Every structure is written in C-alpha cells, then in structure tokens.
Amino acid sequence: xxxxxxxxxxxxxxxxxxxxxxxxxxxxxxxxxxxxxxxxxxxxxxxxxxxxxxxxxxxxxxxxxxxxxxxxxxxxxxxxxxxxxxxxxxxxxxxxxxxxxxxxxxxxxxxxx
Numbered sequence: 002x003x004x005x006x007x008x009x010x011x012x013x014x015x016x017x018x019x020x021x022x023x024x025x026x027x028x029x030x031x032x033x034x035x036x037x038x039x040x041x042x043x044x045x046x047x048x049x050x051x052x053x054x055x056x057x058x059x060x061x062x063x064x065x066x067x068x069x070x071x072x073x074x075x076x077x078x079x080x081x082x083x084x085x086x087x088x089x090x091x092x093x094x095x096x097x098x099x100x101x102x103x104x105x106x107x108x109x110x111x112x113x114x
Contacts, residue, residue: 003027005035005097010108013087021082021108023097030073033100035080036061037071039093039110049095052080064090087112 009021023035034053040046048061050071058071068087073080080097087110094107 003101003103005099005103005105007095007097007105007108010095010110012111012113014114015088015112017087017112018083018085019087019110021084021095021110023080023082023099023105025078025080025099028100030078030080031075035073036098037080037082038096038098039091040096040107041090041093044093046096050082084110089113 004026006024007021009019011019013019032054034051036051037049038046039049049065050058050060050069052058052071052073056073060066068085070083071080089112092110092112094109096107097105
C-alpha cells in the first residue's frame, strides 16, 4: 500500500507554532520529493513548500516565506512542516503530496484567538 498520512494540526493562537508531520508508507521515501499544500474554505488549493529527495527545499507561497520550513527524515519516512508566527490567514487544511499523485487526508490547522 502507498499512503501518506498527515498529523499535527490543531487550534493555535496567532503568533504560535505547529509542526506538521507527513508519514509515508508503502514506498521508499528517499527517492521522492514531497510537497505541502493547503486549502482554505472557498479558496483553491495552493502549494506551500516542497522538499526534494536530497533535502533541498523551496517555498512556493510568498505569504509563508520566513515563517515555514520543511525538512525530512528518511529513516522515519517522515516529512515535516514547521510553522512559526502563525496568522489567521494560515487557517486551512494542510495536505502532503507525493509520488503517484498520492495525497494524504489532510490535517486541519486553525489559527484563532
């Protein structure tokens, strides 16, 4: 089975931090890039960040530049999204995307007072 599973979402106050995890199963994570996407209600899904097989990362969304970072631990088959200085506009369902057009089920992040 090939599966991606996100976790780590929740409710956080503005200015807070969360770390999301994307755990892969059914394939060797080492060889693949993994991307993080998010989708807020009424908006299109957008790419947030991507990490390559060799660990190089890109930030796709200007709105999170300098606040979010992505990393990976191939031994644990996990990709992380560290989110700092969270804003209400970051509220969305966050998804990881991998090989073979695979998506996780998403994890809800809500930034609110």
